Amino acid sequence: MEATAQEVDAAVLAAHAARGALADRTVRAAFLRSAADGLDAARDGLVETADAETALGPVRLTGELARTSYQLRAFAGIVDEGAFLDVVINHPDDTATPPVPDLRRYKVPLGVVAVYSASNFPFAFSVAGGDTASALAAGCPVVVKAHPDHPALSELVAKVLRRAAAHHGIPEGVVGLVHGFTAGIELIMHPQVAAAGFTGSVRGGRALFDAAAARPVPIPFHGELGSLNPVLVTEAAVAERAEAIGAGLAGSMTLGVGQFCVKPGLVLVPSGAAGDRLVKSLTDAVSDTAAGVLLDHRMRDNFVAGVEERARLADVDSPVTPGAGGEHTVSAGFLTVPAARLTEEGAYDLLLEECFGPVSVVARYADEAEASAVLSRLPGNLTATVQVSAEEAAGQGRGPELLASLTPLAGRVVVNAWPTGVAVAPAQHHGGPYPATTSTSTSVGGTAIERWLRPVAYQNAPTALLPAELKDENPLGLPRRFNGVLER
Amino acid sequence: MEATAQEVDAAVLAAHAARGALADRTVRAAFLRSAADGLDAARDGLVETADAETALGPVRLTGELARTSYQLRAFAGIVDEGAFLDVVINHPDDTATPPVPDLRRYKVPLGVVAVYSASNFPFAFSVAGGDTASALAAGCPVVVKAHPDHPALSELVAKVLRRAAAHHGIPEGVVGLVHGFTAGIELIMHPQVAAAGFTGSVRGGRALFDAAAARPVPIPFHGELGSLNPVLVTEAAVAERAEAIGAGLAGSMTLGVGQFCVKPGLVLVPSGAAGDRLVKSLTDAVSDTAAGVLLDHRMRDNFVAGVEERARLADVDSPVTPGAGGEHTVSAGFLTVPAARLTEEGAYDLLLEECFGPVSVVARYADEAEASAVLSRLPGNLTATVQVSAEEAAGQGRGPELLASLTPLAGRVVVNAWPTGVAVAPAQHHGGPYPATTSTSTSVGGTAIERWLRPVAYQNAPTALLPAELKDENPLGLPRRFNGVLER
Secondary structure: OOOOHHHHHHHHHHHHHOHHHHOOHHHHHHHHHHHHHHHHHOHHHHHHHHHHHHOOOHHHHHHHHHHHHHHHHHHHHHHHHOHHHOEEEEOOEOOOOOOEOOEEEEEEEOOEEEEEOOOOOOOOOOOOOHHHHHHHHHOOOEEEEOOOOOHHHHHHHHHHHHHHHHHOOOOHHHEEEEOOHHHHHHHHHOOOEEEEEEEOOHHHHHHHHHHHHHOOOOOOEEEEOOOOOEEEEOHHHHHHHHHHHHHHHHHHHHHHHHOOOOOOOEEEEEOOHHHHHHHHHHHHHHHOOOOEEOOOHHHHHHHHHHHHHHHOOOOOEEEEOOEEOOOOEEEOEEEEEEHHHHOOOOHHHHHHOOOOOOEEEEEEEOOHHHHHHHHOOOOOEEEEEEEOOHHHHOOOOOHHHHHHHHHHHEEEEEEOOOOOOOOOOOOOOOOOOOOOEOOOOOOOOHHHHHHHEEEEEEEOOOHHHOOHHHOOOOOOOOOEEEOOEEEO | OOOOHHHHHHHHHHHHHOHHHHOOHHHHHHHHHHHHHHHHHOHHHHHHHHHHHHOOOHHHHHHHHHHHHHHHHHHHHHHHHOHHHOEEEEOOEOOOOOOEOOEEEEEEEOOEEEEEOOOOOOOOOOOOOHHHHHHHHHOOOEEEEOOOOOHHHHHHHHHHHHHHHHHOOOOHHHEEEEOOHHHHHHHHHOOOEEEEEEEOOHHHHHHHHHHHHHOOOOOOEEEEOOOOOEEEEOHHHHHHHHHHHHHHHHHHHHHHHHOOOOOOOEEEEEOOHHHHHHHHHHHHHHHOOOOEEOOOHHHHHHHHHHHHHHHOOOOOEEEEOOEEOOOOEEEOEEEEEEHHHHOOOOHHHHHHOOOOOOEEEEEEEOOHHHHHHHHOOOOOEEEEEEEOOHHHHOOOOOHHHHHHHHHHHEEEEEEOOOOOOOOOOOOOOOOOOOOOEOOOOOOOOHHHHHHHEEEEEEEOOOHHHOOHHHOOOOOOOOOEEEOOEEEO
């Protein structure tokens, strides 16, 4: 099953050979829509296979598949509109210093993109997921490294994509698929691979990032690695909504057995009676949560060991003890710790690292300065959340400073809601300072397409030779910047 | 003169502390304009110092200074307009899969930017050059590593920038300056440095790129390293304009004593009589070129040695021998070689490497296939140029295929003109596949600002807490995408 070096090479060369067939935007958009239709049509078989391989359950998987085909169609719309081409046209200008010749710029596809699938999203961050959808939308063929947790599903999904490609006269090699750890390394080193997308662990992602950077010709590596996703509950918020916040947190941290990269992993709660009420509410709600199955046994082992190591620290309590549930399951829980323990480097830094699975750390803070001190020590995050009071939401008290203080921490700042649930939308940003991502890009939402493009400018090119996208008369009706003016 | 580790640390911390003062876009734009005014006002003294340190001559230096202040003002205009903020707003949408909450995205500054100055542009790619101007425009303080070829000028220019900053209440630490090789390494490793810009050699740039990637927290490294800048002269073009092309090439390759990163270094000319006429014209024009002074003795040594090593290869001729001129000068020249020598890996690969200074290699090709074979072997370039006939320019003959065939080679494709001269314009792209640049970005033109920003999304944030840039009513009149519609 594991691809040999020759098989990886063949997959990359086949993808490279298919890139010309993706050049036409109309064909590309139609291909993406056919792929979405193909996934929807194959739903029952796909969900069954995915459930057999991952135990995520048909409800979650059916929803994730719907998200995946929705995402493919959203990128088809982005391809049609063409704003991502970033067309800029300058006619000659002798008044500039130095004078400007005729210059016309737009973006072209980078080439073959290597996509590394995630374990926890067998559809939405795997073979037909956001990396693949955005790369194909940009005009880049892909070679996907399947995740070992769902190899059969990966093959089925690749088949759906290839059938859709063939339907539009695109060679099936436009979506390559390889299995195996070594194949993943071969892939990132292949000279014809021009960029990579990755969703997974800090350790695995950093190893691939390092390999991408060390190539004779380094390539962009867009990895989404890990995130603690801190939550700050203000004094005013807990005074107002302690129980609701506790229950909401329980729902978010246990959703999908805590296997989301945006699971809230550290929650700063004021010490005192109101904070105690939040913890009580959280205790009740988490206690009521049924045990669940993690994606694979390695994750279960890591979860159990990670929780035990954390719980062993002095001053760490477990109002609801997370850990091994039944033979295959784990039970949700949370730990508490005085925030003062987290303000300086030491053994407690373990509590500032992501622990994949249904556990959160509730740090009780004495005052704002202590909470800020903890936040200032965090590495980069995908999300940062703040729970505020009605008055703060209206701009009173600490309100005005809160967004600005959380912005340096994360790529998405959530107010009075929870970070789990990552909508597919133009304004989405699913990324953040390292290690949340290895670049400044997003892996979800319309702007994810920017990762797979590079600009090129044409100077003094005769109209007859220009691509239609760059002609003055704008035959394709593209949004553009024309002699300084934004045209839509 | 060389900065100690403590001095580098102090410069970075001072820059970091100044970032809040850059947050206001109105202040930022005013600062950039004052900096431009300050440079213009100090022109005579700056040009005198620059000429004493570089021997580039007052004419070139005065022009370069004008370009530099023009560029600062251009970025002020970009800051005013605010399109670079890339505002995208989505109201909640329950019809999406999954439903979309209120999401609002824009871009925020990355933090302190390290700028590595170029030798060959003491103004335009140094302390107040494109990297600094675009970083300040993005809201990022800078710490500049001065180039050892012009330390006194670097100090003077930094003083002008700091005076402009102080005039607008911005701490002078917003523009740091350090000298010394070791200081440059300390700078790229500093935890508070968030990104870097570099213009220089492949060797130096790659070393810093590797250091940036190997940090515990890797940072974006936007380096412009080296480029051969191939020129293809078609059969039809040479039949039509052999003499004009030869003379034009001579002007471009000897401009500024060949010390531009976009100097045409490899020219593919058809074999046969028309091509011979081009070579004759080039010979006449280059022979008439006065000897010139290179930027420093190291460069002169490298040029002389590089030319000698190339000329020593069998089948390489020197119609005009480049090399050591007078005691301090070098004389321009060019080499010729049968293109067939360049189609396969071997000793002749040396001719496909940049040789800094006034020399080009003219490769004579037998047919289109041979020319294409040479082009397909080139590493990435800043520019690729094609000289075409009037018929080809009108879309006849080879015309339609030429732009598409050159696009994979470079970031800028020039038709019937020469690559030297890099205009400051929104449509400019000064970058290209590695080793031309280490990223997909440009170091010249309006979009250079994108290098120093990262997106952040706010979810469910109450209006009272939103920055003005993200409010529905658009009080700042920014271009944006609002519920899918592009507003300008």
